[in-house]
Amino acid sequence: MNNIFKKAKRAKLMKGSPVDVSSQEHEGKEESSSAPQSKLEVNEQGDIMGEAKHAPAPAVKEKKAVKSGKSGSVKLTQKESRLKKKDDISEDFELLKRQLEERVGLNKSFDVVFREMVFGGQKTGIFYYNGFAKDQVLTDIITRLSYAVEVGSKEDGNKQGESDGGGERDQKPSMSIVELFDKALIPHIQVQKTDCMKTAVDNVAAGGTAFFFEGQKEALLVDAKSFPARSTEEPDLERVVRGSRDGFVETLLTNVTLVRRRLRDPRLKLEMMRAGQRTQTDICLAYIEDICDERLVESVKDKINQVNVDGLPLGEKQLEEAIVGKGWNPYPMVRYSERPDVVTAHLLEGHMIVFVDTSPSVMILPTTFFHHVQHAEEYRQTPTIGTYLRWVRFLGIMASLFLLPLWYLLVTSPELKPAGLEFLGPAEEAKLPMLLQFFIAELGIDLMRMAAVHTPTPLATAMGLVAAILIGDVAVKTGLFVNEVILYLAVAAIGTFATPSYELSLANRLMRLGLLVSAAMFKVPGLVVASTGLVLLLALQRSYNTPYMWPFLPFNAKALYDIMIRRPFTSMKKRMSLTKTLDSSRQSQS
Numbered sequence: 112m113n114n115i116f117k118k119a120k121r122a123k124l125m126k127g128s129p130v131d132v133s134s135q136e137h138e139g140k141e142e143s144s145s146a147p148q149s150k151l152e153v154n155e156q157g158d159i160m161g162e163a164k165h166a167p168a169p170a171v172k173e174k175k176a177v178k179s180g181k182s183g184s185v186k187l188t189q190k191e192s193r194l195k196k197k198d199d200i201s202e203d204f205e206l207l208k209r210q211l212e213e214r215v216g217l218n219k220s221f222d223v224v225f226r227e228m229v230f231g232g233q234k235t236g237i238f239y240y241n242g243f244a245k246d247q248v249l250t251d252i253i254t255r256l257s258y259a260v261e262v263g264s265k266e267d268g269n270k271q272g273e274s275d276g277g278g279e280r281d282q283k284p285s286m287s288i289v290e291l292f293d294k295a296l297i298p299h300i301q302v303q304k305t306d307c308m309k310t311a312v313d314n315v316a317a318g319g320t321a322f323f324f325e326g327q328k329e330a331l332l333v334d335a336k337s338f339p340a341r342s343t344e345e346p347d348l349e350r351v352v353r354g355s356r357d358g359f360v361e362t363l364l365t366n367v368t369l370v371r372r373r374l375r376d377p378r379l380k381l382e383m384m385r386a387g388q389r390t391q392t393d394i395c396l397a398y399i400e401d402i403c404d405e406r407l408v409e410s411v412k413d414k415i416n417q418v419n420v421d422g423l424p425l426g427e428k429q430l431e432e433a434i435v436g437k438g439w440n441p442y443p444m445v446r447y448s449e450r451p452d453v454v455t456a457h458l459l460e461g462h463m464i465v466f467v468d469t470s471p472s473v474m475i476l477p478t479t480f481f482h483h484v485q486h487a488e489e490y491r492q493t494p495t496i497g498t499y500l501r502w503v504r505f506l507g508i509m510a511s512l513f514l515l516p517l518w519y520l521l522v523t524s525p526e527l528k529p530a531g532l533e534f535l536g537p538a539e540e541a542k543l544p545m546l547l548q549f550f551i552a553e554l555g556i557d558l559m560r561m562a563a564v565h566t567p568t569p570l571a572t573a574m575g576l577v578a579a580i581l582i583g584d585v586a587v588k589t590g591l592f593v594n595e596v597i598l599y600l601a602v603a604a605i606g607t608f609a610t611p612s613y614e615l616s617l618a619n620r621l622m623r624l625g626l627l628v629s630a631a632m633f634k635v636p637g638l639v640v641a642s643t644g645l646v647l648l649l650a651l652q653r654s655y656n657t658p659y660m661w662p663f664l665p666f667n668a669k670a671l672y673d674i675m676i677r678r679p680f681t682s683m684k685k686r687m688s689l690t691k692t693l694d695s696s697r698q699s700q701s
Contacts, residue, residue: 198308204236204325211238214312230296231259233288236323238311243318248299248335255298289329292322301334313391338362343369346449346471348613353491358449363393363468369451370397374458378402384415386430390422394430395466397454402461404691407477407655411463426470435654441621443614444654446478453487459697461690477657477690480649481674483612484508489677497677504609511606511619515549516626516638518599524634537593546631548592552600553624555582661689 201207208225211217217225224244226237235256239249286294293302305311306329311321318336343365346358359366367381378400385391394415398408414434423429427447435444448454449472454464457475465474475482484504489497521528522536522545541548559578566574586592603623610616622645629641652659662670670687686692 200306200308200311200323200328200330202326202328204234204323207236207323210308211312214308215316228253228256230256232261233292234325235292236325237320238315238323239320240315240318243315243336243338244320245335245337249320249333252297252299252333252335256292256296259296288324288327289331292324293331297322297331297333299333299335303332304329305332306330316391317393340365349448349450349453349487349611351486351488351491354487355450355452357451359451359471359473361469361471363395363466366451366466366471366473367395367397370454370458370464373451373455374399379458382412384412386415386418386433387420387422390424392423392426392430393468395468397458397464397466399458399461402459402686402692402694403463404461404693407463407690410655411465411476423467427465427467427472427474430465430467431474437652440648440652441618442480442649442652442659443483443612443618444476444478444652444659446475446482446612447472447614448475449473450487456490460686461692477655479654479657479659479661479689480615481662483615484610486611490680494677494679498675501675501677504611507606507609508619509606511603511610511616512623513626513642514603514606515599515623516630518595519545519549519627520630520634520638523631527635537595539593541593541596542590543592545593545596546627548596549600549627550624552592552596553620556600556604557620657689 201210204227208217211223211225212219215223217223222241224237224239224241226239228235228237237249237253289304293304305314311323311330311332314332315321318334318338320333320335322331322333324330338361340360340362343357343360345356349358357369359369371379376399380396380398380400382396384394384396386394396408396411396415411434415430418430418433420429420433423433431445437444448457454473454475458464462475462477465476467473485501486504489501491497492500518535521532525536528535537545543551555578559574562574562578563571583592583597587594587597607616607620610619626638626641626645629637631637633640646660650658650660650664658665661667662674667688670689673683673687681698684696684698686695686697688695
């Protein structure tokens with residue numbers, strides 16, 4: 112009987128006979144009324160305001176926003192408020208554009224684009240940020256969609272056959288509009304569906320493109336993005352004579368691809384996370400599943416999930432302070448690197464790598480003090496040359512810490528000079544106290560370093576000549592400085608610049624000033640106490656439950672030998688015990 116009633120009703124419609132409006136609404140069909148309708152004002156809670164609250168509310172009224180007469184601010188309709196609360200995607204494009212106006216500033220921000228097109232009879236909205244859109248890919252997708260036939264014809268035909276009781280009732284149900292575009296029409300390798308407005312907005316903010324379909328509560332997210340990026344050049348802080356010349360850039364996908372190129376292990380895991388309520392910064396955790404300690408991975412994940420800040424505009428450095436929490440300790444608790452080969456070597460040792468989007472440096476953890484004094488150049492040479500370079504670097508780091516305090520102590524206390532070193536000390540007195548000379552010279556070196564950073568490259572050489580020849584030479588000739596102060600300070604500065612880790616070199620510079628002040632104030636006891644305090648400070652530090660001075664404290668003879676001597680590659684058959692690896696063997700057992 113129901114089928115007969117529906118057929119009769121369709122026959123009346125085809126002949127132009129009138130049909131009851133209430134019956135049409137009961138069947139789910141909308142028909143606009145010719146009579147003028149009075150507009151209703153609705154407050155933010157969705158309640159009807161004014162004298163018209165007893166009037167019937169037509170369905171089409173909720174498509175338009177209501178403006179307040181006093182402030183001119185746009186008030187949300189009841190349907191818009193409900194959509195905002197549930198975070199649903201509106202089926203109506205007018206409401207959808209209202210959602211985008213409120214969330215991302217559509218029609219206000221010039222780079223926010225909502226392109227409305229029709230493909231196969233289906234009205235489609237393409238939402239993207241103009242600067243992130245990959246023009247060629249989106250053009251190919253639109254070209255493919257332009258040849259689509261009526262996408263709803265087959266589905267409507269199936270429904271028609273079912274309603275007529277025809278033989279098509281046993282056919283498989285046709286795909287929905289979203290599934291049809293997803294599986295058949297959009298030619299792209301990375302497409303996902305979503306019914307959450309926030310997910311769509313976040314994906315577009317990360318560079319993707321969202322396809323909305325009128326009458327559908329789902330959207331398709333296409334990963335077609337293009338970021339402004341520089342080429343993979345060799346990093347300035349980790350240059351080598353021989354070796355690869357590529358380095359990390361500010362694009363996260365490029366960085367992880369450089370590591371994938373060197374490490375093709377299928378057990379290499381790259382897990383994505385986000386931090387920052389406003390910046391929504393992408394963070395990638397990289398580790399080898401059957402080597403890295405699971406407790407370390409879970410600990411880092413928990414720390415990142417607990418980060419509750421508005422954003423991480425400075426990338427990896429702000430994330431380090433948020434998850435490590437070292438406070439005012441000047442020594443670095445994680446190691447930074449911009450070289451993919453160095454990062455790959457640490458992954459094979461059982462370390463964990465943290466990539467942060469928009470940052471060319473990655474974090475390596477856990478690390479110790481001795482991780483910061485290693486350099487890739489030692490492993491690019493033979494074991495003998497590598498060991499020699501390592502010892503020279505160690506001597507430079509020790510000189511940057513203890514050379515100035517020891518020389519000052521021997522000069523101010525001549526009775527401490529050992530036999531054969533009586534020549535130490537200036538032959539003439541200067542107009543400034545020696546301690547003040549050191550402080551002024553240290554300040555001058557820091558100023559010169561900062562000026563070199565801010566000086567254009569063509570002028571850097573001229574700036575160095577002015578600092579070294581004019582200022583230094585004039586200061587000595589006028590009697591403000593003595594020659595030996597400039598000499599020993601230059602040696603200490605070279606040792607500072609020879610430190611592979613930039614963060615460690617800055618920390619050692621501060622400690623050098625502290626040791627110098629202690630030696631000037633309390634002589635030998637002051638230097639001994641300050642040096643002991645420095646060792647205790649380093650020994651008590653821990654990086655993710657890892658002793659900072661390992662293998663010196665606690666003592667591990669075999670690991671300390673590997674640090675002091677660069678052994679041949681084939682003789683290193685076991686991984687270090689520091690990282691507590693699940694698989695400690697570096698070479699397969701035949």
